[in-house]
Amino acid sequence: MSQNIYDDETFFNNYAKLPRSINGLQGAPEFEYLKSLLPPINSETSIVDLGCGYGWFCREAIKMGSKSVLGIDISKKMINKAKELDTTLDLGSGDGESQSFSKLIKYEIQDLEKLTSITDNQSFDLAYSVFVFHYLLDLEGFLRKVYSSLKKGGTLLFTVEHPIYSCSKYTNYWIDYQNNAEEKIWPVSHYSFEGERISNWLADGVKKQHRSIGTYINTLINTGFTISHLNEWSPTDQQIKNNPSLLIEKERPMILIIKAIKN
Amino acid sequence: MSQNIYDDETFFNNYAKLPRSINGLQGAPEFEYLKSLLPPINSETSIVDLGCGYGWFCREAIKMGSKSVLGIDISKKMINKAKELDTTLDLGSGDGESQSFSKLIKYEIQDLEKLTSITDNQSFDLAYSVFVFHYLLDLEGFLRKVYSSLKKGGTLLFTVEHPIYSCSKYTNYWIDYQNNAEEKIWPVSHYSFEGERISNWLADGVKKQHRSIGTYINTLINTGFTISHLNEWSPTDQQIKNNPSLLIEKERPMILIIKAIKN
Numbered sequence: 001m002s003q004n005i006y007d008d009e010t011f012f013n014n015y016a017k018l019p020r021s022i023n024g025l026q027g028a029p030e031f032e033y034l035k036s037l038l039p040p041i042n043s044e045t046s047i048v049d050l051g052c053g054y055g056w057f058c059r060e061a062i063k064m065g066s067k068s069v070l071g072i073d074i075s076k077k078m079i080n081k082a083k084e085l086d087t088t089l090d091l092g093s094g095d096g097e098s099q100s101f102s103k104l105i106k107y108e109i110q111d112l113e114k115l116t117s118i119t120d121n122q123s124f125d126l127a128y129s130v131f132v133f134h135y136l137l138d139l140e141g142f143l144r145k146v147y148s149s150l151k152k153g154g155t156l157l158f159t160v161e162h163p164i165y166s167c168s169k170y171t172n173y174w175i176d177y178q179n180n181a182e183e184k185i186w187p188v189s190h191y192s193f194e195g196e197r198i199s200n201w202l203a204d205g206v207k208k209q210h211r212s213i214g215t216y217i218n219t220l221i222n223t224g225f226t227i228s229h230l231n232e233w234s235p236t237d238q239q240i241k242n243n244p245s246l247l248i249e250k251e252r253p254m255i256l257i258i259k260a261i262k263n
Numbered sequence: 264m265s266q267n268i269y270d271d272e273t274f275f276n277n278y279a280k281l282p283r284s285i286n287g288l289q290g291a292p293e294f295e296y297l298k299s300l301l302p303p304i305n306s307e308t309s310i311v312d313l314g315c316g317y318g319w320f321c322r323e324a325i326k327m328g329s330k331s332v333l334g335i336d337i338s339k340k341m342i343n344k345a346k347e348l349d350t351t352l353d354l355g356s357g358d359g360e361s362q363s364f365s366k367l368i369k370y371e372i373q374d375l376e377k378l379t380s381i382t383d384n385q386s387f388d389l390a391y392s393v394f395v396f397h398y399l400l401d402l403e404g405f406l407r408k409v410y411s412s413l414k415k416g417g418t419l420l421f422t423v424e425h426p427i428y429s430c431s432k433y434t435n436y437w438i439d440y441q442n443n444a445e446e447k448i449w450p451v452s453h454y455s456f457e458g459e460r461i462s463n464w465l466a467d468g469v470k471k472q473h474r475s476i477g478t479y480i481n482t483l484i485n486t487g488f489t490i491s492h493l494n495e496w497s498p499t500d501q502q503i504k505n506n507p508s509l510l511i512e513k514e515r516p517m518i519l520i521i522k523a524i525k526n
Contacts, residue, residue: 175448177433177452183452185433185438185451185452187438187440187448188427188448188450191497191515191516192495192513192514213476213493214494217490227490229484232477251454252451
């Protein structure tokens with residue numbers, strides 16, 4: 001069973017303060033890139049968001065035209081928050097259709113590693129997941145379920161913490177190179193020692209699984225997926241201009257984005 | 264035009280001292296892994312080695328059964344050395360067939376970026392290349408030629424310096440973490456700033472092109488290849504047992520291995 005850190009009170013409260021929690025996809029600078037990788041979305045497009053959190057992408061998918069979105073998350077608190085936002089946020093038409101999110105988005109509280117509901121129904125055009133797969137112990141077993149749940153030609157689009165970001169057992173913060181604060185280096189170690197890493201991000205004792213890029217790619221291929229795109233996200237010049245603190249994100253990638261297709 | 268560093272006297276003389284120059288594939292610990300990714304090789308298998316150097320893989324391919332191997336290298340000195348080894352090394356049968364390498368391997372001195380001879384003939388089952396692509400300025404143009412040169416279903420198997428290894432503009436050597444010589448970290452910076460890196464390895468002023476893994480993968484996909492396998496090489500337990508100095512190679516990958524198939 002996966003660690004349900006999101007229902008931890010400290011974690012949940014700190015998570016609520018993140019820009020991407022408050023501002024949704026506008027607070028997630030990598031979303032612009034992710035958006036460019038989405039398949040065409042229309043009223044027929046069936047979508048599952050694996051680890052949907054507050055449901056920001058579920059609502060975005062509805063705005064893009066989908067009439068069928070399933071959000072799954074292990075955390076009851078997250079799902080409750082998602083449902084609350086569905087009713088309080090307006091769909092954008094301003095004509096009183098603010099209830100539409102609730103009608104079109106279905107939520108399930110489920111541990112992704114024990115997932116049964118999406119298996120073998122081949123009903124989804126798109127499986128979407130952001131910062132979730134690095135929590136899963138059995139990546140291959142999970143990906144087989146995702147594969148089974150997709151229609152032929154369907155898309156899996158996901159992000160995880162980049163292995164360069166997650167690998168070290170010593171630390172995960174910037175170091176001044178030769179004591180020069182202008183020259184930041186990111187310390188890499190233990191890259192090829194895959195397995196559990198404990199982080200104290202948002203709460204103490206958060207368990208994550210460090211995996212190499214090769215493991216992600218080869219597991220997807222072994223499961224039957226075709227690799228369609230890989231990106232080690234870094235901010236655009238415009239994003240840096242708007243938010244200069246993003247510049248350091250070009251020094252080492254924090255986010256690995258992979259798009260894969262079911263053959 | 265590519266920098267022909269291999270014909271530089273200093274570089275060539277230092278290159279000659281490397282274990283992988285003296286011992287061939289037995290001196291290249293990643294070859295064991297590469298070998299496991301090779302397609303079946305028999306007398307019908309047509310092979311091109313892009314940047315063949317001393318011709319070690321060309322000869323290995325003949326030993327594996329191929330009767331048709333083309334080695335291409337920009338360096339006249341390397342090709343001369345390869346031809347010399349072809350005549351002095353025995354094919355292994357011990358029956359005086361030591362000339363066979365020379366009969367079965369053809370060599371060409373060519374800048375891979377200006378390559379014309381292998382284009383559009385769709386004659387190869389396998390294009391093989393070790394530590395070469397990071398010298399090329401126009402990766403996409405080059406890969407299009409390689410793609411054209413392969414038969415349908417043909418394999419491209421190559422290694423490059425891993426971007427974690429090549430990215431930094433500050434340094435590329437280990438640093439003690441918190442002044443503890445037992446805790447080595449690899450300093451990563453400039454990862455998303457692709458382009459030229461100058462190294463002083465074997466000779467001063469060696470020009471290499473740093474590219475992200477994403478760029479390698481997406482360029483291959485855009486060219487028409489299907490990604491078949493990706494590995495960020497690290498030594499096996501047995502290799503470390505035989506050569507304990509290899510242990511540190513598990514801290515950060517130095518070698519990126521990619522296998523791709525022509526659809």
